[in-house]
Amino acid sequence: MTYRTVQSNGLTLFYLRYWHPIFAAWRATKQKVIARYHPEDLSRIFVSVDGKHFVEATFADLRRGRVSLWEQRSALRSLRTQGKEFVTEAKVFDAIDEQRRIVSRARSQTLGANRQGEALKELAPQILGEAPNLVLPNALVKGSEPAVDYNKPPSVFNVEPL
Incomplete structure (x- = not known):
């Protein structure tokens, strides 16, 4: 919810212009309006003067499609x-x-x-x-056994002590 003043070219919210015929009357009285919007669809907003009765305003340019706030x-x-x-x-x-x-x-x-x-x-x-000598990763060969036999104990490597 946000408060705005209607200008001569309509109502601007998020750099997007909206229009409804009632805006002409609201602009003449210089009333602040309450604008509500749904973040997933900014193609239409809901505007009210008293906070109870809302009108649906659409993009001023009707060729524009739906846009999300994101x-x-x-x-x-x-x-x-x-x-x-x-x-x-x-x-x-x-x-x-x-x-x-x-x-x-x-x-x-x-x-x-x-x-x-x-x-x-x-x-x-x-x-x-x-090409039997070609080795492909196991993920590419369906039903193939893994290259490591996990049933055997691991090999011990000689390393230097620290």
Whole structure:
């Protein structure tokens, strides 16, 4: 919950602009409003003058999609580390889009690497059959015995006393 004053272009919260038709009347009376939001979805907020009757305000630019508070703060940190002192709503959304592209690219690369790992596990018996001198880690060979026999006592190593 936070208190704000409605400006001519709407209500700004977390560098994001919101609008509802009732804001025009509230702006004329210069009333402070109470804004409530859900951190997982900043695409809409709930605004009230008296704290009892809330109206739902959405982004002023209706083309914008859902954004979480975590994404907004991460984008803001990214903009600050890039040295951008003047932050606008457009810059915040551009930074969020870039972060989403990075995550999507990493996710697809991870899935590709996992698929390659699965393919290696399936090919391991064939590779061993073709080249018996090739040693693969035990995790790649299904049903193979571990290289260490844990039933035997450990070997003793001669070391210098301290």
